[in-house]
Amino acid sequence: SYEVTQPPSLSVSPGQTASITCSGHNLGDEFVCWYQQKPGQSPVVVIYEDTKRPSGIPERFSGSTSGNTATLTISGTQAMDEADYYCQAWDGSSVVFGGGTKLTVL
Amino acid sequence: QVQLVQSGAEVKKPGASVKVSCEASGHTFSNYITNYAFHWVRQAPGQGLEWLGWINPVNAVTKYSENLQGRVTITWDSSAKTAYMELSSLRSDDTALYYCARSRLGEPAGHWGQGTLVTVSS
Numbered sequence: 001s002y003e004v005t006q007p008p009s010l011s012v013s014p015g016q017t018a019s020i021t022c023s024g025h026n027l028g029d030e031f032v033c034w035y036q037q038k039p040g041q042s043p044v045v046v047i048y049e050d051t052k053r054p055s056g057i058p059e060r061f062s063g064s065t066s067g068n069t070a071t072l073t074i075s076g077t078q079a080m081d082e083a084d085y086y087c088q089a090w091d092g093s094s095v096v097f098g099g100g101t102k103l104t105v106l
Numbered sequence: 107q108v109q110l111v112q113s114g115a116e117v118k119k120p121g122a123s124v125k126v127s128c129e130a131s132g133h134t135f136s137n138y139i140t141n142y143a144f145h146w147v148r149q150a151p152g153q154g155l156e157w158l159g160w161i162n163p164v165n166a167v168t169k170y171s172e173n174l175q176g177r178v179t180i181t182w183d184s185s186a187k188t189a190y191m192e193l194s195s196l197r198s199d200d201t202a203l204y205y206c207a208r209s210r211l212g213e214p215a216g217h218w219g220q221g222t223l224v225t226v227s228s
Contacts, residue, residue: 033214035155042205042218043155054216086155090212093169095145100154 002026002091006098013106018074020101022087025068030089032070034063037100038083046085047072079105108132110206110219117225123194126222128206130163130187141211144189146180148202149221156202161189162211196226 004024012018022032032050035043045054047063050070060075074081082105087098113127128144143160150156159170161180168180179192189206204222207215 031212035214037155042207042221043215045214045216048214084154088155088214093211094171095157095160097147097155097157 002094002096004087004089004096004098006085006087006101008099009102009104011104011106012077014077014079016077018077018081018103020072020074020085020087020103022070022072022098023068024089024096024098026091027068027070027089028065030091032063032065032087032089034061034070034072035086035088036081036083037086043086074103077103077105081105108208108217110208110217112204112206112219112222115223115225117227118196120196120198120226120228122196122226123192124196124224125190125192126204126206126224128189128191128219130189130208143209143211144180144182145207145209145215146178146189146191147205147207147215149205150199150202153202158191158193158204160209163189193224196224198226200224201226 034047036046037043046057046061050065051063062073064071084100086100109131111129116124118124145160146158148156159180161168161182163182177194181190206219208217209215
């Protein structure tokens with residue numbers, strides 16, 4: 001089955017930029033979205049269609065793609081951004097999630 | 107505003123089946139709107155998100171993850187505006203928080219239920 005790969009963890013200091021990658025063989029052919037999940041909560045969309053930000057999501061969240069890699073960037077990372085982040089794509093009519101990246105803000 | 111409310115926690119023995127419900131309120135139901143999907147996603151303790159499948163509530167078309175090897179069945183009750191996920195032949199590694207979520211086909215899931223904990227233990 002189609003697999004999408006993320007780094008398992010990333011640590012940044014407050015105010016720094018966090019970049020989380022998501023790689024997959026055919027990722028460049030599909031839109032990628034990103035979810036943020038905090039402990040005990042359901043996931044929330046922070047980026048959709050590679051680069052778009054839903055209303056209510058801070059401007060410091062942005063998305064980009066290059067070839068078969070999508071990247072979620074958090075500029076000026078804040079303590080409240082500490083969470084698990086998952087990329088997701090559609091593989092035809094199936095859905096595939098990345099393994100998730102635990103972002104720690106030290 | 108769409109709200110998805112799931113049924114309560116379940117404890118099952120290995121080999122049994124479990125059926126979890128997800129009631130949708132605020133969702134617009136129309137025979138002309140055919141591109142919505144209600145998904146089921148699970149998350150084992152300390153693990154990531156795993157997609158299980160989806161159902162289109164208008165035409166009952168389903169799509170399942172191959173990883174579940176035919177053990178999952180998703181249905182829709184239009185009178186109750188409720189999606190159901192049944193998982194059979196339960197194993198200990200099926201212990202997880204099971205979420206329902208709604209999306210347009212091809213788009214991200216913008217609405218999620220609160221999750222239902224299913225524990226499989228002898």
